[in-house]
Amino acid sequence: xxxxxxxxxxxxxxxxxxxxxxxxxxxxxxxxxxxxxYRQANAPNLFLGAYQLDGSTRSLVGYVCATQTPxxxxxxxxxSHHIPxxxxxxxxxxxxxxxxxxxxxxxxxxxxxxxxxxxxxxxxVETWERIVLIAHEELVPFYEKAGFENVGKSSVVxxxxxxxxxxxxxxxxxxxxxxxxxxxxxxxxxxxxxxxxLQRRRTDVPSSRTIYDFxxxxxxxxxxxxxxxxxxxxxxxxxxxGCGSIILKKGVANWVERGSEQLEPVGYAQNPHLPPLPTPPxxxxxxxxxxxxxxxxxxxxxxxxxxxxxxLRMKLLTCGECDLGPLGWSEEGTTEYWLACSREPRLASxx
Numbered sequence: 001x002x003x004x005x006x007x008x009x010x011x012x013x014x015x016x017x018x019x020x021x022x023x024x025x026x027x028x029x030x031x032x033x034x035x036x037x038y039r040q041a042n043a044p045n046l047f048l049g050a051y052q053l054d055g056s057t058r059s060l061v062g063y064v065c066a067t068q069t070p071x072x073x074x075x076x077x078x079x080s081h082h083i084p085x086x087x088x089x090x091x092x093x094x095x096x097x098x099x100x101x102x103x104x105x106x107x108x109x110x111x112x113x114x115x116x117x118x119x120x121x122x123x124x125v126e127t128w129e130r131i132v133l134i135a136h137e138e139l140v141p142f143y144e145k146a147g148f149e150n151v152g153k154s155s156v157v158x159x160x161x162x163x164x165x166x167x168x169x170x171x172x173x174x175x176x177x178x179x180x181x182x183x184x185x186x187x188x189x190x191x192x193x194x195x196x197x198l199q200r201r202r203t204d205v206p207s208s209r210t211i212y213d214f215x216x217x218x219x220x221x222x223x224x225x226x227x228x229x230x231x232x233x234x235x236x237x238x239x240x241x242g243c244g245s246i247i248l249k250k251g252v253a254n255w256v257e258r259g260s261e262q263l264e265p266v267g268y269a270q271n272p273h274l275p276p277l278p279t280p281p282x283x284x285x286x287x288x289x290x291x292x293x294x295x296x297x298x299x300x301x302x303x304x305x306x307x308x309x310x311x312l313r314m315k316l317l318t319c320g321e322c323d324l325g326p327l328g329w330s331e332e333g334t335t336e337y338w339l340a341c342s343r344e345p346r347l348a349s350x351x
Contacts (some may be wrong), residue, residue, distance in 0.1 A: 003052075010040075037153060043082050046065065048065075061099070064091060067081070068086040068296065074156055092133075101323070137292060140294065153155060232250055245320065256287075274327075290335055299320050313331070317329060317337060
């Protein structure tokens with residue numbers, strides 16, 4: 001079985017890092033060969049990689065790269081230069097290869113990065129005080145889980161979508177000499193079983209029913225309000241029975257009908273967990289969520305996949321736990337999210 005180790009990214013691994021970067025960001029936001037070379041050459045101790053070991057070979061499957069700035073808040077200027085000896089670590093990218101996503105590796109990589117920064121500070125090697133980065137709104141919960149604080153909307157404009165600034169204040173930790181057992185020639189080994197545990201699916205799957213268990217189908221699982229809004233009466237769960245992830249809490253989504261959309265490419269093999277949607281422009285029943293994507297409990301977004309009649313591009317929605325999808329879609333740059341009722345049939349049972 002392959003394992004994951006953390007080590008600093010060398011110049012020879014930059015092509016692999018760039019490939020991962022381009023798979024994770026839209027072209028307007030992705031780093032360039034020049035910027036990657038600059039960061040690796042000037043701040044190699046801030047360019048940490050996750051490597052998958054397979055026998056005697058290893059391959060880069062994720063990374064965090066950064067520079068230093070004396071500023072406490074990020075601007076275009078502070079993100080454009082590396083100032084050695086500065087107190088702020090400015091993270092530019094946290095990226096994981098598509099094959100390794102939804103396995104907990106991104107969080108493990110970020111936690112390792114923070115731990116190393118805190119250790120360097122404790123050992124007196126560096127004078128870092130904080131780590132700062134900018135993230136799109138849908139990724140704010142991920143960084144909060146890693147210990148970052150959302151300090152508000154950033155003034156930085158990079159690509160077509162707004163950014164939010166995240167900050168983590170580094171704490172003092174014990175000297176590395178007190179815990180040498182996990183360091184092997186500067187390469188951090190993930191303790192046995194930890195990576196497997198990150199990938200393991202939950203066993204406390206909540207009891208559930210499906211829309212099809214109700215005599216009147218979806219009509220039995222909505223609450224109609226006085227102003228004509230029909231809200232979901234139960235928590236919506238991932239349609240894969242073995243997952244159990246809560247996608248959306250009750251009372252958040254509005255039941256609507258509208259023209260269907262073609263989510264999968266024509267001729268694409270249908271996932272057995274996901275029934276086909278009506279052929280456009282036939283009508284489809286949907287759960288409509290409006291406002292911030294943070295109202296979801298556990299949702300994933302793909303990169304933009306195709307243009308819609310509105311001229312905007314479609315992003316597909318997936319289960320944030322097991323990556324099953326597409327469950328629905330959103331239009332790039334809008335605050336409306338559409339979940340197909342037939343693909344979200346599993347409901348948390350009444351206690």
